[in-house]
Amino acid sequence: MKRHLLSAADLDLPDALLILDTAAELAAVADRPVKKLPTLRGRTVVNLFFEDSTRTRISFEAAAKRLSADVINFAAKGSSVSKGESLKDTALTLEAMGADAVVIRHSASGAPHRLATSGWIRGSVVNAGDGTHEHPTQALLDAFTMRRHLAGGVGDLAGLDVVIVGDVLHSRVARSNVLLLRTLGAKVTLIAPPTLLPVGVELWPCSVSYDLDSSLPTADVVMMLRVQRERMSAAYFPSAREYSRRYGLDVNRMKLLQPHTIVMHPGPMNRGMEIAAEVADSPRSVIVEQVTNGVSVRMAVLYLLLGGSELSDGSNGVPVSEGRPL
Amino acid sequence: MSANQEMRPVLDAADVGRALTRISHEIVERTRGGDVVLLGIPTRGVPIANRIGERIADVVGHQIPVGSLDITMYRDDLRLRPARALERTELPPGGIDGAVVVLVDDVLFSGRTIRAALDALGDIGRPRSVQLAVLVDRGHRELPIRADYVGKNLPTSLRENVRVQLVEIDGVDGVLLGGPDEEGTPE
Numbered sequence: 001m002k003r004h005l006l007s008a009a010d011l012d013l014p015d016a017l018l019i020l021d022t023a024a025e026l027a028a029v030a031d032r033p034v035k036k037l038p039t040l041r042g043r044t045v046v047n048l049f050f051e052d053s054t055r056t057r058i059s060f061e062a063a064a065k066r067l068s069a070d071v072i073n074f075a076a077k078g079s080s081v082s083k084g085e086s087l088k089d090t091a092l093t094l095e096a097m098g099a100d101a102v103v104i105r106h107s108a109s110g111a112p113h114r115l116a117t118s119g120w121i122r123g124s125v126v127n128a129g130d131g132t133h134e135h136p137t138q139a140l141l142d143a144f145t146m147r148r149h150l151a152g153g154v155g156d157l158a159g160l161d162v163v164i165v166g167d168v169l170h171s172r173v174a175r176s177n178v179l180l181l182r183t184l185g186a187k188v189t190l191i192a193p194p195t196l197l198p199v200g201v202e203l204w205p206c207s208v209s210y211d212l213d214s215s216l217p218t219a220d221v222v223m224m225l226r227v228q229r230e231r232m233s234a235a236y237f238p239s240a241r242e243y244s245r246r247y248g249l250d251v252n253r254m255k256l257l258q259p260h261t262i263v264m265h266p267g268p269m270n271r272g273m274e275i276a277a278e279v280a281d282s283p284r285s286v287i288v289e290q291v292t293n294g295v296s297v298r299m300a301v302l303y304l305l306l307g308g309s310e311l312s313d314g315s316n317g318v319p320v321s322e323g324r325p326l
Numbered sequence: 327m328s329a330n331q332e333m334r335p336v337l338d339a340a341d342v343g344r345a346l347t348r349i350s351h352e353i354v355e356r357t358r359g360g361d362v363v364l365l366g367i368p369t370r371g372v373p374i375a376n377r378i379g380e381r382i383a384d385v386v387g388h389q390i391p392v393g394s395l396d397i398t399m400y401r402d403d404l405r406l407r408p409a410r411a412l413e414r415t416e417l418p419p420g421g422i423d424g425a426v427v428v429l430v431d432d433v434l435f436s437g438r439t440i441r442a443a444l445d446a447l448g449d450i451g452r453p454r455s456v457q458l459a460v461l462v463d464r465g466h467r468e469l470p471i472r473a474d475y476v477g478k479n480l481p482t483s484l485r486e487n488v489r490v491q492l493v494e495i496d497g498v499d500g501v502l503l504g505g506p507d508e509e510g511t512p513e
Contacts, residue, residue, distance in 0.1 A: 001409070018411055025396065025412040034449040037399040067399075303399075308409030 001304050004116045004125040008136040008180040016183055017156065020144050022300035023293070024153060029066060030295070039307050040069035046099040048090070049128070050076040050106045055267055055291055056128050056138075060103045063298035069306070072097070087111060091120040099123045101306055109133035109172075124305040132170050132198075138266055139176035141297040143184055145290050146221055149262050158185035163215050165191045165247060166225030166274050169198050169236075173266045174225055178206050189215055193247065195236040212247055216256040223264040224249050224275045240273060250276040254284065262286050333489060333504025337478055342461065342492075342499045345477030346374065349459050350381035352475050353428060361454065363425040365395040367443055368413035370432035373494035374461055378430060391418030395429070395450075400442035417450065427453040428475075432490040434460040437471035462501055464488050 001015050011019070029035055045064040049057050057073070064071045074094075076082065081090060087106075094102060101124040104112045109131030116125035129135040143157060151157055162181055168174045168190050181188050188206035190197070201208055209215055216222065227243065237243045244250075249263065257263075263275075263284045271277045280287060337345070353362065362382070366375030372394045379392035396413040404410075429443050440458060447456060459475035464482045482488060482503065489502040 022412050025415065028415060032450055036449065038445070039399040039404065304409045306409075307399075307404055309405050309407055 003305065004112075004127075005136055005301055005305065006112050006116055006125065006127045007134045008139045008176040008183075011136070011180065011183060013156065013183055016140070016143070016180060019140055019297065019300045019304060020147060021154075022304060023140075023144055023296040026066075026299045026303070027293070027296040029299075030292070036066055036068060038068050039303060040064070040067040042070075043100040043306050044070045044072065044098055045101045045103060045302065045306075046072045046074060046094050046097075047128075048074045048094070048102050048104045050081065050104075050111070051129070053105055053129070055294065056105065056135075059291070059294040060126075060128060060137075060298050060302075062295045063302055066295070066299055067302055067307075069100075069302070072099070087114065088118070088120055091115055091118070095121040095123075101126060101302065103128050105129045107131055126301060126305070129172055131172065132175075133172050134176045134179075135172040135266075136176050136180070137294070137298055137301060138173050139180040140301070141290055141294040142173075142177055142223065142264060142266070143180055144293045144297050145264065145286055146186075146262070148289075148293070149286060150220055150260065156184045157181060160186040160220050161218055162186050162188045162221040162223065163191060163219040164188060164223045164225065165212060165249070167196045167227050167236075168192045168201065168225065169196045170228040171225045177223070178204050182206065189219075191215055191247070193237055193243070213253065213256065216253060217258070219257065219261055221262055221264060222249065222257065223266075224269075226266065226268065227270055227274055244273055248272075248274050248276065249279050251278050254279050254282065257284070264290060267291070333487070333502035335500055336480060336503045337462075337501035339499035342477070342501065345461060346377050347381055349475045349477055350378045351385065353378065353457075353459065354382055354385050356457075356474070357426050357428075361425045362390050363418055363420075363422050363427050363453070364390065364392045365417075365422075365427055365429055365443075365447075366392070367429060367431045367439060368394055368396055370490050370492055370495060371430045372414075373492050374432060374459075375430035376494075378428075378459065391420055391425075393418045395443055395446055397439060397442040397446050400445045402438060402442065422447070422451040422453045424452070424454050426455050426457065428457045428459050430459045432461050432492075433488050434458070434463045434471075434473050434476075435466060435488075437467045437469035440471050441469050461490055462488055 002010055047057055047060055061071050103126045105128040111130050112125050112127035127134055127136055164174050178188050182205040190206055190208045191212050265275055265287045269275055269280055364375040364379050366372035375392050379390055383389050393416045394414050396415040398410050398412050457474040460473045461477040462480050463473055463476045464480045487504050491498050491500045493499050
């Protein structure tokens with residue numbers, strides 16, 4: 001593992017499998033009477049959120065607390081950022097407070113990369129979503145959920161047919177998922193109206209289609225993306241109703257799916273827009289489980305970044321699975 | 327494995343088998359077979375726990391719960407080495423509350439692994455009592471911990487290495503003793 005987690009592309013296959021396997025073991029902690037491990041005692045994790053978030057922030061906070069780390073939550077609203085403080089000065093403040101890891105969400109693509117490479121802080125940086133760029137821990141929890149349901153909870157996702165539908169243009173979730181799922185061997189198809197596909201999508205390691213209905217019968221996973229109205233400055237489709245007709249997952253479309261196919265959504269959902277309420281609440285939907293798995297996956301990431309020693313080359317080396325030289 | 331040629335066998339397969347049989351009988355004798363839960367500490371404690379479990383079942387006539395307990399997250403030397411991959415923790419369905427838990431490991435050395443295991447147990451439940459069974463006790467304790475059941479007391483120097491081999495993992499049963507090993511050693 002590298003010292004930071006900035007992009008799903010940073011993870012090669014052994015790294016990705018290590019995180020998923022670690023998360024699988026850590027998931028059992030949630031079922032125990034004492035939902036806590038002493039592993040990160042004395043370490044400080046700062047949640048630096050410049051953008052609104054419910055589940056990601058809570059999920060990282062729960063993950064860090066279950067590993068006994070001290071958690072400092074920083075929300076841009078109500079902080080000195082609203083007085084005009086720069087990212088650099090905020091980072092220097094956190095460094096002065098002794099942050100071992102900074103979990104950052106920012107509306108600007110590349111902010112986590114800037115934080116990690118500028119030399120402002122010494123700790124690990126975890127990207128919790130930057131602009132329309134990446135959201136690697138979401139991709140990891142999605143892969144973890146798929147593996148649990150469709151691959152017996154072990155190994156990679158070779159041969160899995162994953163369909164990602166909706167606002168790919170603004171979606172950091174889609175970008176991270178394409179990169180990670182490719183690493184894990186799944187076949188990804190992006191489906192969106194042409195206006196909601198980014199420039200250069202033909203170079204991504206996936207196929208692209210404008211037609212939802214033809215892709216559904218062979219899919220193992222259907223992931224619906226949120227229509228991100230807050231990032232939309234222009235009209236990308238004529239009306240919400242037309243979008244919903246052509247790209248929304250409703251009850252009729254759900255009937256096209258194979259019996260084992262699962263439906264995912266990174267949340268928050270626009271019920272009735274990209275996904276019908278009946279679908280979101282159906283037995284196929286694993287949307288609530290995605291949230292649960294998010295805590296396990298983020299525990300795994302924090303443990304692997306912070307749990308061991310740091311080598312002089314800035315990486316934390318190759319994990320050792322055997323040998324207990326005590 | 328590079329240091330293998332310098333290592334000499336101290337227990338062969340038959341010795342290991344006899345030691346485990348004796349430990350099994352001692353556990354039955356001491357606990358009268360009631361409410362025993364065996365928890366193996368990965369990696370090599372797990373197959374040893376399974377074998378002891380089978381032997382006890384032969385004696386008492388019914389299966390006894392066997393599980394595994396990974397102690398990685400409770401180690402006191404985590405920050406001295408890169409982050410490690412986790413091993414499996416599998417608790418028997420009945421849990422460990424009120425049971426006599428026998429921790430099983432291959433080698434007892436500093437006692438730090440067992441210290442970590444006791445901490446891990448405390449977060450999982452409240453056993454009636456906790457006992458310790460090891461195949462080899464090589465001495466050099468750094469904590470006030472001792473084993474209740476020992477397969478073989480093996481006097482060693484600190485520079486020596488003890489390597490336990492089991493059919494399930496290594497393809498062969500045996501215990502080797504030898505000179506310093508470059509690769510880091512199992513406890």
